[in-house]
Each structure stands twice: as structure tokens, then as C-alpha cells.
Amino acid sequence: MTAVSANGKVHEKHENGGFVNGHANGDGIASIETPQPIYYKVPQNLETFELTLRKHFEEKTNQKFADYRAFHRFTCDNYGIFWEELLKISDVKLHQDYHQVIDHNMKINERPKWFNGATLNYTENVIERGTATDVAVLNASIDESVVDYTYDQLRKDVYRTATSLRNYGIGPGDTVCGFVPNTYDTLVAVFATAAVGAAWCSASVDFGPAGVLDRFRQVHPKVLFTVNHVTYKKKLIDQTDKINEIVKELTTLQIVVVSDTFTSVKFDGTKYNNSDKFVSLEQFKTPIDDVVLPFVYTPVPFSDPLFVMFSSGTTGIPKAMVHTVGGTLLKHIEEHLVQGDSKKHDRMFFYTTCGWMMYNWMISFLYSKGSVVLFDECPLAPDTHIIMKIAAKTQCTMIGMGAKLYDEYLRLEIPFNAIYDLSRIHTVYSTGSPLKKECFAYINTYIAPGALIASISGGTDIIGCFVGGIKSLSITPGECQCLFLGMDIKSFNYMDEEITNSDEQGELVCVTPFPSMPSHFLNDMDGKKYRDAYFARLEPFWAHGDFVRVNHSTGGVEMLGRSDATLNRGGVRIGTAEIYSVVEKIPQIADCIVAGRLVEEGMDEEVLLFVKMVPGQELTHTIQAAIVSKLRNDMSPRHVPNKIYAVDDIPYTSSGKKVEVAVKQIDPWFSLHFLQLKLLEMDSLKAAVDYSKRLEMSQSMYSSRSSAKQTSSSTRNSHKKNNSTKEKEPTQITASNCKNKIEEYKRAFNFFDANNDGRITIDELEKAMQKCGQRPTKLELRLIMYHGDNDQNGVITFDEFAHLMNGTSSMNQYTYDQLREQFDMFDKDKDGFIEKMEMLSIVRELSLQASFPRQVVEQLFNEADIDGDGKISFEEFVLAVN
Structure with a gap:
């Protein structure tokens, strides 16, 4: 029961x-x-667009396809014919016809162009198909109010906005940016931009100015659309300061258009710097009576820019990927009409921000003549039911969100379908990260029993999917149902050979061209960034960076994580998702992230597991033993981590992916040294400094363990235990003490120095910490800057950074007396030695158990105890701190 x-x-x-x-x-x-889960079963007498398309090709080629997999194989072997026929059968409107579909002599790494000679307009194709009186857009708010807009209203608003853009000279070759929420006004701005042949790029309003500028500076926008306020968790947030900072740096801007439609605060241009550039959206839009009708869309070549999308920026400045008008449209048609079987009566509610490619994917849904639901509020706070309330109120037939949100629903155990009428939902989308088997069961029990669960996977790089769902196949929980048509996907093992064994894991590879490949990257004249991103690994094939297991029995694909974050134990590759599937079932653990790091002695990796505990729980020996036992028994001994750490939070990208690569690139001692500062509850700068000194002393011992280990035997012998010895001159720690760490410092410094100018600013510091899942306060950031900025000029240079990491910052000039004072603090019985229980006692007194669990303290102690006599002398202490 x-x-x-x-x-x-x-x-x-x-x-x-x-x-x-x-x-x-x-x-x-x-x-x-x-209730028990009711999984999707293929209905008898099923009629879908995919089956219609399959029959079309059977008649055209005079052959019979046994099943979806046979049809998929045909579309890959004949990719030019497939995409051409799809363009025709789906009624894409071309202003000028093409003279060549594709040059089949060109390989995928040569980036062949598609439908050469063709011209079209994205907006015209997407919004002109729907019936004028049908609802096109439903804009929902946190108070559960919903505003409907018909296709007729949408078109008129697009015409008005596009006319104004033309009046400012915006057209092909220009870029329009949006620092915007997911609202109706934003949708109009996107379609208006594409209507005049310009390119669009956007950033979500939860980005900070530095993150926005990292993206928008690359595209040199002439127009910026934004909002004066946003609401989040029912709080009204003024965007003025952010906007002023952004506009100040974007010198190419001609005008800034500010929307106030969905807030109670009306536009006031006087509060902005350069106020002459600012105008409200309603002032900007041309009156409908002044719009020349019928409106004329600007046709552009098939391969012209439509969207500029950005990588997550976990390894530097986000890469700017240019996606084409025709390629994006045709790929989205295939995914919505063919794979999703979207129809005129369908209503799509996909929870996304405007900083995620799923936004661009979602708005193309209107090609199906259906409607989309827009919502930009927090999906969990203050109301954990809000998504399902809106889905019920708007009578959605298709919903979607990141897999992480389904994880939360599973954890909360809410039987939504017993509370709300969700009976119209026939398709549930999930993406961003692998969807767990338990989530499949939860969705088909408590959200939409019997609905098709389409776990889709692709990325910003292709502005679409490689794998996902299809109604003509049954589902296998834990798998993406199928490879998408026209996407020639293989799985390659570590020997770079195609895998035909369903049990073997490998890297996802695409071997033939497809229309939605980026045309190019910005600021990549020689194409090196593009090649390095996709082709350097397995040239001439596209290596996407996903680690997968293809089930050759079902045709499904199990997503195992990013291949660049894949673990390598003794030559055997392990997907991180396998570890998560076990660890996250342990009741005391709320979340976790795992990273591998090459050991110095060879090419093997040590596996580091970081766990976020459920509130009120601690990472005890018992829980660690449970983790090890479960991984060993449920998976294999290779899945057992070398070290387990408790952390305050787990870093995610805006699309819900765990930031494994960034964690992998940062040594754990390094990230702990910085990120544990977030845990401090500081009432004043003085209290912070005092606390930091104590924390830093312990951290220094931890971060310097490698130096202590590498001390030569002759050096060891020269440091005899003589506790009465005193230096005549103060001994200060310098950068020379950490030569063996210089290369590590350089890698770490480059991670923080986002613009590669040789300096770390406070903004860069904040952004880097945010990438690691931290949200430092201004006080904490100022403390760290003060701590490392020796000359107090507002930036940290590499020398200062090296001193900081080596324990020689302006706050860490340890003289003999300071070192003796610190040693005496540990030496509680005053016998001239620090024993293990004394160190554990100090950690407890300073409430540092979360940062330094017992096994970490014991490791620090053992590595500081150079001669292995079970106690630490003053000389050993000095070496450890050094």
C-alpha cells in the first residue's frame, strides 16, 4: 500500500x-x-510521421524496411537523399531552389555545405504555418497566471519588431543579442531578428555581467534586447546594474530595447547610463498601421548564420558556434515532426532558460503548427509543484526538462498525477544528463503512466540530438530509445575501433555529415578550434565527447557521461554515470561528482569522489565503507574511488550537467583551499582573517604533502629532532619552496585567468569559483583577493598566485615565532611532538571535520611524519608547512 x-x-x-x-x-x-509504472508500448495500428516517411522511401526505392533500425541504416547510407526528401515532404518554403544538396566527396571533417543555392527564411517557415486564430504561445508566471497569444498576434508583433530592426539598418551579417528571460517578448525578438536575416544569440538573466560579456563581446552586437526586472522565487530583481555594466563594454551597440511587459515596474530610461541608447520595447515596435503588409521576409542562403551558440566555458572563454538557418530548421523539423511526431493539436512545455540550446530547439516546435508554453521562474522554490501545475492548467501534451529536475521529483516522491490532471501528456522529454532507471519508473508512475519517455542527447554543438525517442519502438528504462534518422552514429573503443559488442563501452562518434553542424566558430580564422573540438581525437570522424554503451539488442543507447571525464582504471574505461547510479541511492548522500586524475607513477588514474551529504548527515567511516561496498559489489572493484571527500555542493552547468571536466582539471587540494572559504560563517573581516589563518595552516599542510614526500634522504637526515633549535634570522616561506608545484600552479592559474591576460580579477575569481559549484559572498571574495594580492593593486599576478598557493601571501608570512606558535597550538601536551590524536582534536575544536574528515587528517599526519616514528617534530612540521 x-x-x-x-x-x-x-x-x-x-x-x-x-x-x-x-x-x-x-x-x-x-x-x-x-501504483506500478506503466511503460510505453507501441500501439496497434500506429500512424506517425516517421512511418509515413518510411513508407515514402519504401515506395521511392522499391524496398522494404523491416523495422526502424533498418530504416535508420538506410537514412545514414543515403544521407543526401534522406535530408532532401525530408525537406520536400515537410514543405519547407524556399525562395530560391538549390542546385546541389551536398558534395558527397567531402568528408564530415571537411564541413560540406548543404543545399547550395537555396535561400529561405527561418521565421517565415516557423510561424506562418499555424492557423491565425489558434494559440501559438502561452506565457505562464509563478502565480500560475497564463497569457495566451494566437498565431495572428505573434505574427503582428514580429512584423512590428522586425520593421523597427530594419529601420535601424539591421539585416544579414548583423547580430542581435538578448540578455533575457524565457517570455513572449523574447520569442518575438528572436523571430523578428531572423525575419530580417540577422543572427541571434542570447544569455540567461541569471548570468553575471562577466559571463554575458564573455559571450556577447565575440559577436559585436548592434542591438541588445533585455528586461528592466526579473522575478525569481517570487522576488523582484532589478537588472539595472547588470545592464549598465554590460552596455558599457559593448561599444558596437546602437540601441538597447528594454521590456517591462511581465513585471509591475515600468520602464524608466533615466536610470541607465548612456540613456540615449535605451528605449522601451513598446516604444521600439513600429505601430501595426505603419507596417507594410503583406510583410516581406528577408531570404538568406541556406548556410547563413541563424544562431550563435556558446559552449559552457568550463575550460576558458566560451566557444562561439555559428549555426545555420537551413541546417537548424531542417534538423529541428526532423526531431519534432519525425522523431517526436508533433502535430497541430500538441502543446509543448519544455522548461528551459534562454542560455540553453533547448530554448532554440523548443521554439522551432511551432513548425508543427502547435503551441509552446513559456516559463522562466524557479521550478522548485517556493513551489515544488509549479511545473506540473502549469502543465495541467495549459493542458500540455508534451513536457520536458533536465534530468536533474526529475531526480528532484523522485527524491520528493510527489504523485503529481494524483493531484493534477496530466492525462493529456503523451510524451515526456528528458535531457542534459543521463536519466536514471528509477526516474523512468517514477515518470511512468506518478507523472504520465504509459507516456513515451524520450531521453534525448546531443548538444549545443549540433543544436539538436544524436539519440532520443521514437513512437514505433518500445522503451528500455535507462536507455535512449534509438539513434536519430540521418545521424550515422558509431561507438568506438579505446583502440579506435567500432564496437559491435553490446556490452562494451565506447565513445560516441558520427561518421557522415549532417545539416546542423556549426558552419564555423567565431574568432577561429584557421579553423583550429573547430578541428580540435570535434576531429582531433578520431579524424576524420566527429568525436562528440560522450561515453556510451550501445545496446545492439534493443538499438538503444545508454549515456555514461562525458568521455573527457571518463575514468581509466588499469586501461579499462568507466563511465561516471555508473558510479552515480550506485552512490546516489545511498540515503545519506544527496548528490556526488567524480573525477579521475593521472598518478605521477604512470598512466593509471586515481578516482576522487566528492559527495554532498543530506542535511544533518556527516561522511562517517560507516558511510564511506557503504560506498566502497556498494560500488565493489554492484559494479566492480575498479569503480571504487581512491579518496572520498565531503563537499558543500556539486557544480552543474545551466543545462543540468555535472561539471566533471572542470573538477578533473583542478587538484582537490587546490579547490578545497579556495572553495572551503565558502563554508565560513564570517561576521566581520577580522573574524574572517583569524579563521582563515587557522584554516590556512591546516590547508598548507595538506597542499604541501607532495613537497614533503619528495624531500631527499640527505635532507631528512639533516633535520634531526632538536626542539630547542632556533633560527637566528626569521625564516620566511618563498615561491622557491614549491618548484615541484609550478606546473600545477600554472594550470590552476590559467583556469582562473579566463581572458589570459596574466592577471586574476575579482570577477574572474568569482566566475571560476562558480564553475566549481560555489557561490562566494562579496566578503569572501574580498578576503581571498586581500589574501593573494600582495601589492594591493586589485589583481593577482602569477607570482602572487604561486606565493598564495605556496603559503607566502601577505597574510601568511610565517616567521619562526609564528610557526612555533602554530606548532604549540597542536602540541597540546607540550612534549615537543604532535601526535595524531592531538591533530584530530584541533580539527574538532576548529569545526573543520567537514573539510578534513578523519581519513584526510590521518593522511596529512602520515605524510608529515617523514621518519615514520608516529609523531611530528617541529622540523617535520616546518617542512610540512613549507
Whole structure:
């Protein structure tokens, strides 16, 4: 039996009347039968666009395809014919016809152009197909209010905005940017930009100015669309300061258009710097009576820019990828009409921000003549039900979100379909990271029983998907159903050979061209960035960077994580998703992230596991033993991590992917040294400095363990235990003490120095810490800058950074007396030595157990105890701090 409490949480009920989660039977809880997941089954007499297309090709080629997999193989072997026929059968409107589909003599790494000679307009194709009186857009808000816009209203607003853009001289070759939320006004701006043949790029309003400028500076925009305020968690947030900072740096801007439609605060241009550039959206739009009708769209070549998309920026300045008008449109048609079987009556609600490619994917859904639901608020706070409330109110037939959000719903155990009418939902999309088997069961039990779960995977790089769902196949929980048509996907092993064994894991590779490849990267004149991103690994094939297992029995694909974050234990590659699937089932663990690091002795890797504990839980020896046991028994001994650390939070990208690569590139001692500062509860700068000194002393011992290990035997012998010895001159620690760390410091410094100018600013510091999942306060950032900026000129140079990491910053000039004072603090019984229990006692007194669990303290102690006598002398202490 199951019980549903008043707050909508599911409680499993046993025969003895108790509940799994410990809740006793109580008032307001009604028992119901425990539901079981109802997975999607292929209906009899199924009629879909894909089956129609399959029949079309059977008649055209006079052959019979046994199943979807046979049809997929045909579309890959005949990719030119497939994409050409799709363009025709889906009624893409061309202003000028093509004279060549593609040069089949060119390989995928040569980036052949598609439909040469053809011209078209993206917006015209997407918004002119729907019936004028049908609803095109539903704009939802946190208060559950919904505003509908018909296709007629949408077109008129696009015409008005596009006319104004033309009046400012905007057209092909120009770029328009949006620092915007996911609202109707944004949608109009995107379509208006494409209507006049210009390119669009956007950043989500939760980005800071530095992140926005890293992206927008690359495209030299002439127009910026933005908003005066946003709401988040029901709080009204003024964007003025952010906008002023952004506009100040974008010197090519002619005009800034500010929307105030969805807030209670109206536009006031006087509060902006350079106020002459600012105008409200309503002032900007040309009156409909002044728009020349019928509106004339600007046709552009098939391979002209439509969207400029950006990489996540985890390894430097985000790469700017240019996606084409025709390639984007045709790929999205295939995914919405063919794979998704979207129809006129369908209503899509995909939760996304404007900084994620799923936004661009979602708006193309209007090609199906259906409608889209827009929502930009927090999906979990203050209302964990808000997404499903909106889905029910707008009568959605298709919903989607990042897999991480389904994880949260699973954790909360909310039986949404028992609370809201979600009966119209026939397709549930998930992306951003692998969808767990448990989430498949939860979705088909408590959200949409019997619905098709389309776990899709692709990326910003292709502005679409390689794998996903299809209605003509049944699903296997934990797998993406199928390879998408026209996408010639293979899996290659570590020997760079195609895998035909369903049990072997490998790298996802595409071997033939497809229309939605980026035409180029910006600021990449010789194409090196492009080649390095996709072809350097397995040239001439496209290596996408995903680690997968292709199930040759079902045709499905199991996503195992990023291949550049894949673990390598003794030559065997391990997908990080396998570790997550085990560890995240342990009740005391809320989340985790894993990274591999090459050991100095060879090419093997040590595996580092970082866990976020459930509130009130600590990473005890018992829990660590449970982690090790579960991984060893459920997976293999190779899956067992070398070290386990408790951390405050787990870093994610805006699309819900764990930032494994950034974690992998930062040594754990390095990230802990900086990021644990976030855990400090500081009432004043003085308290912060005092605390930091104590924390830093312990951190220094940890981060310097390699230096201590490498001390030569002759040096060891020269440091005899003589506790009465004093230096005549103060001994200060210098950068020369950490020569063996210089290369590591350089890599770490470059991670922080985003613009590669040889200096770390406070903005760069904040951004780098945010990439690692931290949200430092201004006080914490100022403390770190003060700590490392020796000459107090507002930036940290590499020399200062090296001193900082080596323990010689302006706050860490340890003289003999300071070192003796610190040693005496540990030496509680004053016998001239630090023993292990004394070190553990100090860690407890300073409340540093979270940063330094017992196994870490013991490791520090053992590495500082150079002669292995079970205690640390003053000389050994000095070497450890050095």
C-alpha cells in the first residue's frame, strides 16, 4: 500500500502499518494501492510521421524496411537523399531552389555545405504555418497566471519588431543579442531578428555581467534586447546594474530595447547610463498601421548564420558556434515532426532558460503548427509543484526538462498525477544528463503512466540530438530509445575501433555529415578550434565527447557521461554515470561528482569522489565503507574511488550537467583551499582573517604533502629532532619552496585567468569559483583577493598566485615565532611532538571535520611524519608547512 500525505508526498506502507521513511500513520493521510509504472508500448495500428516517411522511401526505392533500425541504416547510407526528401515532404518554403544538396566527396571533417543555392527564411517557415486564430504561445508566471497569444498576434508583433530592426539598418551579417528571460517578448525578438536575416544569440538573466560579456563581446552586437526586472522565487530583481555594466563594454551597440511587459515596474530610461541608447520595447515596435503588409521576409542562403551558440566555458572563454538557418530548421523539423511526431493539436512545455540550446530547439516546435508554453521562474522554490501545475492548467501534451529536475521529483516522491490532471501528456522529454532507471519508473508512475519517455542527447554543438525517442519502438528504462534518422552514429573503443559488442563501452562518434553542424566558430580564422573540438581525437570522424554503451539488442543507447571525464582504471574505461547510479541511492548522500586524475607513477588514474551529504548527515567511516561496498559489489572493484571527500555542493552547468571536466582539471587540494572559504560563517573581516589563518595552516599542510614526500634522504637526515633549535634570522616561506608545484600552479592559474591576460580579477575569481559549484559572498571574495594580492593593486599576478598557493601571501608570512606558535597550538601536551590524536582534536575544536574528515587528517599526519616514528617534530612540521 501507499499513502499520500497532505503535502502530496508518497509514503510506502508495509503490512505492519509502518512507512519506509519512518512516518507514522497520521491524520490527513489516505491509503491507496501502490501504483506500478506503466511503460510505453507501441500501439496497434500506429500512424506517425516517421512511418509515413518510411513508407515514402519504401515506395521511392522499391524496398522494404523491416523495422526502424533498418530504416535508420538506410537514412545514414543515403544521407543526401534522406535530408532532401525530408525537406520536400515537410514543405519547407524556399525562395530560391538549390542546385546541389551536398558534395558527397567531402568528408564530415571537411564541413560540406548543404543545399547550395537555396535561400529561405527561418521565421517565415516557423510561424506562418499555424492557423491565425489558434494559440501559438502561452506565457505562464509563478502565480500560475497564463497569457495566451494566437498565431495572428505573434505574427503582428514580429512584423512590428522586425520593421523597427530594419529601420535601424539591421539585416544579414548583423547580430542581435538578448540578455533575457524565457517570455513572449523574447520569442518575438528572436523571430523578428531572423525575419530580417540577422543572427541571434542570447544569455540567461541569471548570468553575471562577466559571463554575458564573455559571450556577447565575440559577436559585436548592434542591438541588445533585455528586461528592466526579473522575478525569481517570487522576488523582484532589478537588472539595472547588470545592464549598465554590460552596455558599457559593448561599444558596437546602437540601441538597447528594454521590456517591462511581465513585471509591475515600468520602464524608466533615466536610470541607465548612456540613456540615449535605451528605449522601451513598446516604444521600439513600429505601430501595426505603419507596417507594410503583406510583410516581406528577408531570404538568406541556406548556410547563413541563424544562431550563435556558446559552449559552457568550463575550460576558458566560451566557444562561439555559428549555426545555420537551413541546417537548424531542417534538423529541428526532423526531431519534432519525425522523431517526436508533433502535430497541430500538441502543446509543448519544455522548461528551459534562454542560455540553453533547448530554448532554440523548443521554439522551432511551432513548425508543427502547435503551441509552446513559456516559463522562466524557479521550478522548485517556493513551489515544488509549479511545473506540473502549469502543465495541467495549459493542458500540455508534451513536457520536458533536465534530468536533474526529475531526480528532484523522485527524491520528493510527489504523485503529481494524483493531484493534477496530466492525462493529456503523451510524451515526456528528458535531457542534459543521463536519466536514471528509477526516474523512468517514477515518470511512468506518478507523472504520465504509459507516456513515451524520450531521453534525448546531443548538444549545443549540433543544436539538436544524436539519440532520443521514437513512437514505433518500445522503451528500455535507462536507455535512449534509438539513434536519430540521418545521424550515422558509431561507438568506438579505446583502440579506435567500432564496437559491435553490446556490452562494451565506447565513445560516441558520427561518421557522415549532417545539416546542423556549426558552419564555423567565431574568432577561429584557421579553423583550429573547430578541428580540435570535434576531429582531433578520431579524424576524420566527429568525436562528440560522450561515453556510451550501445545496446545492439534493443538499438538503444545508454549515456555514461562525458568521455573527457571518463575514468581509466588499469586501461579499462568507466563511465561516471555508473558510479552515480550506485552512490546516489545511498540515503545519506544527496548528490556526488567524480573525477579521475593521472598518478605521477604512470598512466593509471586515481578516482576522487566528492559527495554532498543530506542535511544533518556527516561522511562517517560507516558511510564511506557503504560506498566502497556498494560500488565493489554492484559494479566492480575498479569503480571504487581512491579518496572520498565531503563537499558543500556539486557544480552543474545551466543545462543540468555535472561539471566533471572542470573538477578533473583542478587538484582537490587546490579547490578545497579556495572553495572551503565558502563554508565560513564570517561576521566581520577580522573574524574572517583569524579563521582563515587557522584554516590556512591546516590547508598548507595538506597542499604541501607532495613537497614533503619528495624531500631527499640527505635532507631528512639533516633535520634531526632538536626542539630547542632556533633560527637566528626569521625564516620566511618563498615561491622557491614549491618548484615541484609550478606546473600545477600554472594550470590552476590559467583556469582562473579566463581572458589570459596574466592577471586574476575579482570577477574572474568569482566566475571560476562558480564553475566549481560555489557561490562566494562579496566578503569572501574580498578576503581571498586581500589574501593573494600582495601589492594591493586589485589583481593577482602569477607570482602572487604561486606565493598564495605556496603559503607566502601577505597574510601568511610565517616567521619562526609564528610557526612555533602554530606548532604549540597542536602540541597540546607540550612534549615537543604532535601526535595524531592531538591533530584530530584541533580539527574538532576548529569545526573543520567537514573539510578534513578523519581519513584526510590521518593522511596529512602520515605524510608529515617523514621518519615514520608516529609523531611530528617541529622540523617535520616546518617542512610540512613549507
